[in-house]
Amino acid sequence: AAKAAGKGRVRRHGETADSATVRRTRLARDLPDALSRGQLRLVYQPVVGVAERRVLGIEALVRWDHPVLGEVSPEEFVPLAEDDGLIVPLQRWVLDQATAELAALLRAGRDLQLGVNISVRHLQSGSLVPDVAAALARAGLPPQRLMLEVTESLFIGQPDRADGDLQTLHDMGCVISLDDFGRGYSTFAYLARLPVDVLKMDREFLAGLTDDARCAALVESVIELGNRLSIDVVAEGVETPGQLAALRDLGCRYLQGFLLGRPTGPAELAAVIDAFDPASLDVVGAQPAAA
Ligand code: C2E
Ligand code: MG
Ligand code: MG
Ligand code: MG
Numbered sequence: 001a002a003k004a005a006g007k008g009r010v011r012r013h014g015e016t017a018d019s020a021t022v023r024r025t026r027l028a029r030d031l032p033d034a035l036s037r038g039q040l041r042l043v044y045q046p047v048v049g050v051a052e053r054r055v056l057g058i059e060a061l062v063r064w065d066h067p068v069l070g071e072v073s074p075e076e077f078v079p080l081a082e083d084d085g086l087i088v089p090l091q092r093w094v095l096d097q098a099t100a101e102l103a104a105l106l107r108a109g110r111d112l113q114l115g116v117n118i119s120v121r122h123l124q125s126g127s128l129v130p131d132v133a134a135a136l137a138r139a140g141l142p143p144q145r146l147m148l149e150v151t152e153s154l155f156i157g158q159p160d161r162a163d164g165d166l167q168t169l170h171d172m173g174c175v176i177s178l179d180d181f182g183r184g185y186s187t188f189a190y191l192a193r194l195p196v197d198v199l200k201m202d203r204e205f206l207a208g209l210t211d212d213a214r215c216a217a218l219v220e221s222v223i224e225l226g227n228r229l230s231i232d233v234v235a236e237g238v239e240t241p242g243q244l245a246a247l248r249d250l251g252c253r254y255l256q257g258f259l260l261g262r263p264t265g266p267a268e269l270a271a272v273i274d275a276f277d278p279a280s281l282d283v284v285g286a287q288p289a290a291a
Contacts, residue, residue, distance in 0.1 A: 023069070024080070026069070027066070027072065027077055027080055028080050028083075030066065031064075031077060031080055031081060031084065031086060032084070034064055034066075035090065035093055039064055039067070040062060040063065040065075040090070040093065041063050041065065042060045042061065042062055042063070042094065042097055042101065042265075042266070043060075043061050043063055043263035043265050044058040044059065044060055044061070044098075044101075044263060044264055044265075044266070044269050045058065045059045045061060045256060045261060045262065045263040045264070046058055046256070046261035046272065046273060047059060047113075047115070047234060047254055047255070047256045047260075048254070048255045048256070048261070048276065048281070049253060050248055050253050050254070051253055053278035053281060054276060054278065055112065055261070055273045055276050056254070057112055057113040057114065057115055057147065058102070058105075058112055058113075058114060058269070058273075059114075059115035059116075059117075059149070059256070060094060060097075060098040060101075060114065060116050061074065061117070061263050062074050062078070062090075062094055062117075064077050078119065081119075082120075082121045087119045087121045087122055088121070088122050088125050088131075091118065091119055091122045091128075091131070092131050094116060094117075095116060095131060095132060096135050096138065098116050099114065099135045099136060099138070099141055099146065100138070100139050101266050101269075102114040102141065103139040103140060104266075105269070105273075106141075106145075108270060110270060110273060112273070113144075113146070113147055114145055114146055114147065115147040115148075115149050116146065116147070116148060116149065117149045117179065118148050118149060118150050120162070123150070123165055124160070124161070126161065126165070128165055128169070129165050129168050129169060129172075132172075142173065143169075143172045143173035143174045144173050144174075144175065146174050147174070147176070147177050147198065148169060148175070148176055148177070149177045149179040149200065150166065150177070150178060151178070151179045151180050151184075152180070152184055152190050163193065166195060167194075167195050170195035170197075175197045175198060176194070176195050176196055177197065177198035177199070177200055177234070178190065178191070178194070178198070178199050178200065179200045180202045181199045181200055181201050181202055181222070182201060182202045182205055182218075182222065183202040183204055191225075191229060191231070196229075196231055197231060197232065198231060198232045198233075198234060199222065199225075199231050199232070199234070200256075201233055201234065201235050201236060201252075202236060202237075203236045203237020203238075203257070205218055205235075206219070206235065206237055206238065206239070206243050206247075209242075209246050209247070210240070210246050216246065216250070219235075219246075219247070220250050223250055223251050232253065232254060233252055233253070233254065234255070234256055235247045235254070235255050235256065235257070236256050236257065237256070237257045237258075238255050238257030238258075238259050239257055239259050240259060241259065241285060242285045243257075243259070244259060244260075244280075244281070244285070245283050245284065245285020248281065259280075260276070261273075261276065
């Protein structure tokens, strides 16, 4: 039955809930072997500096090429790995692979910072600090090259050892970013509590940026918040020239999104970075919607 769960198959009437369960069960069953069978890979998405007019960083995003189901999104399998105790080995692999690939790019003369998404479970396991240190040492990278992206959902509840370990990583010199900022729960408290260097503004904010004054005011407020706290703000999910122009004109200094660069495999990455056209930042947009 699971064999029929291919991506493009015709779904029979009334099958929807069932097939979701079948898929989930199948993915959970196959995930333990995905690593050893070489089915995981990383793609990298550029982060562009407006003032620097170049690609300053890359974010590692994990992919699973399932032999039958095709490409599976991390939104789907990372939670499964977190439930199954597989997340720590998975994150170790991501850290090792991404730092090695960054080191190769640095040797090839590119000047970049690497962002890696971190799981709460890895942080809470107590092994993130030694795992990061080991990956950096193996790749021969200074910690300043590595940005650890954490989501605020990690920190709901009482401060715990995760806070301390994050502080340790910050003290080591790693850059700490709060990912998906603005999605979810009360975010300001975390800014007081955690050693945050970078805010990644959730792409939800960009939806109405160019035609909704309230949206534009929210984006402007996040940028201002970053300025006041000396925290760099990265806009995630920039898709249109209008959004780019509005963000630039509101003073957002770092941009990421399909418009600036798609997630790309290591083979083509250097070429994609080199092909970034700084003139694309000079697009003339409509004024941001007035607040
Ligand atoms: P994220 O860290 O916020 O990563 C950004 C996601 O937005 C990526 O999806 C990226 O492909 C997508 N994106 C980038 N630019 C645009 C755009 O212009 N428009 C739209 N619509 N989307 C854009 P992806 O690769 O599917 O990753 C989804 C999430 O999965 C990530 O969100 C991150 O939370 C998580 N993730 C990815 N890799 C890892 C990993 O190695 N470990 C862990 N724990 N989580 C990961
Ligand atoms: Mg991220
Ligand atoms: Mg994000
Ligand atoms: Mg996310």
